[in-house]
Every structure is written in structure tokens, then in C-alpha cells.
Amino acid sequence: QVRLQESGPGLVKPSQTLSLTCTVSGGSITTSHYAWNWVRRPPGKGLQWMGVIAYDGSIYYSPSFKSRTAISRDTTKNQFSLHLSSVTPEDTAVYYCAMQEELRLGATEYDWWGQGTQVTVSS
Numbered sequence: 183q184v185r186l187q188e189s190g191p192g193l194v195k196p197s198q199t200l201s202l203t204c205t206v207s208g209g210s211i212t213t214s215h216y217a218w219n220w221v222r223r224p225p226g227k228g229l230q231w232m233g234v235i236a237y238d239g240s241i242y243y244s245p246s247f248k249s250r251t252a253i254s255r256d257t258t259k260n261q262f263s264l265h266l267s268s269v270t271p272e273d274t275a276v277y278y279c280a281m282q283e284e285l286r287l288g289a290t291e292y293d294w295w296g297q298g299t300q301v302t303v304s305s
Contacts, residue, residue, distance in 0.1 A: 184209040186279045186296035194273075194303050200266040204279030204296060211260055212237050217285035219292060220253065220264045222275040229290065230275075235262050236285050269303045276300050 190202035204218065211218055220232040233243040235253045243251055247266070255262040266273060277299055280292035 184281055184294040186281060186294060188277060188279050188296045188299040190277075190299060190301070192300055192302060194269055194301060195305055196270055196303055197268055200264070200269050200273065200301060200303070202264045202277055202279075202299065202301070203261050204263070206260045206262075206281075209281075211235075211255060211262060212257055214238075215284045217282040218255070218262045219280045219282065220277065221280055221292075222277045223298075224272070224275040231288075231290070232264065232266075234282075234285065234287070242287060271303045273303045274301065 185207045187205045188202055189205065194200045209216065214237050216237045217234050219234040222230050222232060231244050232247045233241065233251055233253045235241045235255055241253050250267045252265040253262065279296045281294040283293045
């Protein structure tokens with residue numbers, strides 16, 4: 183059973199960079215053909231896909247976030263990370279890391295989820 187756990191600050195100031203890490207257990211982030219996603223749910227809104235890093239290190243971003251987002255990984259720690267720059271209060275959301283057993287760009291279904299972490303952008 184794959185487990186994902188998000189970690190990072192719960193409060194970020196406007197214009198700063200939001201950085202979150204997802205620690206994976208029960209499976210390797212380099213296992214073919216796993217894909218590791220970041221999604222978020224702002225209050226009162228639907229789920230928003232932000233980007234994905236695949237088992238081979240390929241990275242794909244949502245056009246909505248591409249200019250402000252960077253996804254990276256540390257295979258030695260079995261972790262992958264999200265960095266969202268120039269945040270505003272509109273970036274307040276519950277952020278999730280989520281895994282697909284096979285990359286499905288544009289899909290909204292995921293095979294495994296983290297529990298999510300609340301991030302609030304406020305001065």
C-alpha cells in the first residue's frame with residue numbers, strides 16, 4: 183500500500199514562495215510507470231491539478247500554474263516537492279499529493295492520495 187504525506191508551512195505571506203514536500207512510503211517514486219501529482223482545492227472550489235512528475239523524471243505543468251510552479255524530486259529520500267512562487271490569498275487551499283499508477287494527463291482520478299495540508303496565504 184502506497185502512503186503519501188504532505189509537509190510544509192501552513193501559513194505563507196503574499197508574494198512569497200510556497201514550498202511543500204510529499205514523502206512517499208510503500209513504493210518508490212522511480213517505479214515504472216508511477217506518476218506523482220500535486221493538486222489543490224481552494225475553499226468553495228473544485229479540485230485543481232497543478233502538475234506531475236513521472237517515474238522517469240518527466241515533468242508536466244498545468245497551463246494555469248506553469249509560470250509560477252516548479253516540481254522536483256529527491257530520489258534518495260523518496261520525496262517530491264512543489265514550489266509555487268508569488269503567492270496571493272487566492273492560493274489559499276488544501277494541497278494534496280496524489281499518485282497515479284500510470285500517468286494520465288488530464289485525468290481527475292488518482293490511485294492514492296495524501297491526507298492534504300491546509301495552506302493559508304495571509305499577511
